Amino acid sequence: MNLLDLGEVILLHGMDGAPVVYRGAPLASRFAAYLALPGSQTEVDGQHVGEAEVSWLAPRIEVHGFTRVPARFLCIDVAEQLLLDQAAHIDGLEVSRLYRTGNITSSPTMVADIGGMVRRALDIHDRDPEAFAQAGARRAFAAQLSALLLQCHLQAAGEPAVARRGRPPLPRREIVRRGIEHIQRSLRGEAAFSDIPFAVGASQRSLNRAFDDLFGMAPHQFYLVERLHAIRSALRSAAPGDTVTGICSRFGVWDLGRMAALYARMFGLQPAQELSRAVGGKPSATGATSTRRR
Known part of the structure; x- marks a missing residue:
């Protein structure tokens, strides 16, 4: 057990x-x-x-x-x-x-x-x-x-309320605006990302289409990218005594291994390396494999 x-x-x-x-x-x-x-x-x-x-x-x-x-x-x-x-x-x-x-x-x-x-x-x-x-x-x-x-x-x-018949469809830009607003609330720990369809008032399919049209990615991918950039910013401004675990937990990360792999894929170095450079006062280069933020 x-x-x-x-x-x-x-x-x-x-x-x-x-x-x-x-x-x-x-x-x-x-x-x-x-x-x-x-x-x-x-x-x-x-x-x-x-x-x-x-x-x-x-x-x-x-x-x-x-x-x-x-x-x-x-x-x-x-x-x-x-x-x-x-x-x-x-x-x-x-x-x-x-x-x-x-x-x-x-x-x-x-x-x-x-x-x-x-x-x-x-x-x-x-x-x-x-x-x-x-x-x-x-x-x-x-x-x-x-x-x-x-x-x-x-x-x-039954079918979630956000997909009920009779509710006028939201314009895609409004869906995206509400979605980004919810994502930012999620990053601040004020909401769960998985509640996004209910917070926006649109079906998951409509959310996916709207985000794909504007950003070329699904809402979940957009959320992950935003969270990685927020973590990177926090690591770069870290103070002595800060830890990767402590910083990541501010952004709702509980699976550090998975996050570290995504971070390394995007920025070309591990979160611990980013933190070490920041605390040591060295410039934090992104490496040749970095991905420019959309």
Whole structure:
């Protein structure tokens, strides 16, 4: 069993024997999500948990589970206030749905994205126990993961409100303007990037088309480029005692390995080298493989 407590979210990767009957309930002021991994035959309150489903548990509501064969699972415990704060900014999401215990039928892709994010965080922590030591990294991970869980609720409720018929389409430049505004809020830690369709009021397809027309890239790529430049600026103005981990956590980076690879690909040197040059008072050249900002 692998447990990672990040405060607002707690992650658990475990395995049940078989056959096993169990019962339990989330603590007060906490929600929980249960994902049965491939090969499992698990039922929660008599409902099979499939690959396109998340078993959603409301605070203090007891559930009963049954595992027919040895089953691997992921469990996500989320602070109630975190979800409520995010849900308040999502058009079309009924907060009352969050307090209904039962299976959420989403999509295999969405559930796989949630599971992949949890497993990646557990792997990173195993390799580096200090990876989530910074509050910024913990908050960013919690916001991203809870945003995905809320998207599952939206999918289960039907088509997101941003794609409803009857709403006049936004001009593409307005979509981009709102998108950039949301991206900047995300970089300041004021919003989760994954909430961008709801913040803009447009479908993901419309967002992708608008950003591709103006910048030749999808919103997520634009966000990554902006974040790398923001991190670079912070590294170049670092003071003695600053660390790469501390600086990156300000911008919601919790997967330092992936970020460092992207940084080196764009600027031709590692973040640690950039920091060392800045603190040492040396000019920070970008190298021959640098990419000019759009």
